Amino acid sequence: MVNNNRLIEEFLELVQIDSETGYERKIADHLTERLTLLGLEVMEDNSMEQTGHTAGNLLAVLKGNPALPVIYFTVHMDTVVPGKGVKPVRENGLIRSDGTTVLGADDKAGLAALLEMILVLKEEKVDHGSIQLVITVGEESGLVGSRSLHRASLIADFGYALDSDGDVGTIITAAPFQAKIHAIMKGKKAHAGVAPEKGVSAITMAGVAIADMKLGRIDEETTANIGWIKGGTQTNIVCDHVEMFMEARSLVKDKLEKQLEDMTRALQQAAENMGGEAVLETQHIYPGFKHDDDDQVITLAKRAAGEIGIVPNTRHSGGGSDANIIAGLGIPTANLGVGYQDIHTTSESISEKQLIHAAELVVEIVKEAVQEGKR
Structure with a gap:
């Protein structure tokens, strides 16, 4: 269901777009154009006025069946430094930086997975509810982008961040x-x-x-x-x-x-x-968040992982992410492992297998949400 080569090429393109935290304009424009061409309604908020960054958060909606649950996914578009002039190296099933910059898999692996998800849903003509993508700036600057979000702009019943360490199948049920x-x-x-x-x-x-x-x-x-x-x-x-x-x-x-x-x-x-x-x-x-293993947002992700042949692993985290902010606004949210390694260093990498699993997982989460909505 996932086009592996297309997904990897998408990821390689994304990591080569400069987007160090604070300077997200170039990638925000790229994503706005890309998502619009895919048929999503895209809005850039006014968080620049609060953050001082060169771009605002992007909120994009893929319209769906109003009788089905509305879910959301959040990723961030910024990277840590050094993140200018990224030259990805692809070898032996691994994608890494050339050692002079970070790779930017944190969080462009999540971005690539979501873009592939949209393509798969369209190609397979999946009947789904509306899906909102919340693509933030300034996550690496202290979550400043998500801290500028307004509850009224978020439409989902529940959702997921794609921004945790750990292999795909890791589900963060609590964060501080x-x-x-x-x-x-x-x-x-x-x-x-x-x-x-x-x-x-x-x-x-x-x-x-x-x-x-x-x-x-x-x-x-x-x-x-x-x-x-x-x-x-x-x-x-x-x-x-x-x-x-x-x-x-x-x-x-x-x-x-x-x-x-x-x-x-x-x-x-x-x-x-x-x-x-x-x-x-x-x-x-x-704020923190904490879910029980039998809460909807967790059970659905566990079922989705099982459907793609991955044993889910639920655990608590000691770190914060945009998931904390959005969960604090009252929208049940879990953070999902993306499979990147050595983030925030010039040794950062991700395996092609993990990148593919990330895309497969979000597609399956949407399908599981559809099945749940029809029960």
Whole structure:
């Protein structure tokens, strides 16, 4: 049902279109033209006004039978750097970068699979419900594209992101809530050799606070990390200003809030005890989602995997994606493994077999949705 050569050629064309995050204009125009020619209604939203990127999210609809379920698929059009001038190498059933750039299989493998899906549905004249494609910008810039989506522009009953690690057949049933803390520790300057006792070291405050925090793996559902610290100038000056950026994640919202409270308390207590000040800003970045294995969005994907001869593998993820944002808007969403390897590196690759399976899976998901709608 999938035209393997056509799919691979589509993927090779897509990865050679420059689309580093923030600079998606060229691929947005290409996809708009391509999808329009395939008969979809395509709309580019105004998220550029919020993101500052060169293109907006694309929302495309393949109209279908109104009596059948409306489903959606989401992928992102941007890549990480270095992603300019990608030269894919195809050998021994593997497609990789030439080692100077990323390949861009994250997430152009998902894009290619969806384009092939549309062609297959048309060629086989499959009776399907309407299908919405949500193709985002800025996923690699902190999900800024999907965070700009409006609920009213999303029409599906449920759907899938094609943007997870793991072989095709991997189904992410849960992903975490995430929040970040920006902390400024304010102390007092003094000469470090003449009168250090007159100073209050912001570096020491930060160190005391960090020592008082639980970090890393908190439990099987919760993690926390200090990602970046900056402060100080000269060794002969007691440092009065340190900035820290940190995050916490959890599959359970209450656990996330507890971890944030503990980290905030440690920062404030260290500052108070040493006569300094902690200025804190907490931002919730994205919501989590969690499905049971017998929820519709999961069972349908499992059946589809079985139909193409793949044993489905459901698991939780510690990472976030556009699936988190859209699920947070009230649309049941699971994230699907695409089969790419070593993403975000110049060793990135994907096997042709996995790319073909990805296309087969989304076609079968549509067919399973049709059967479910007719029951």
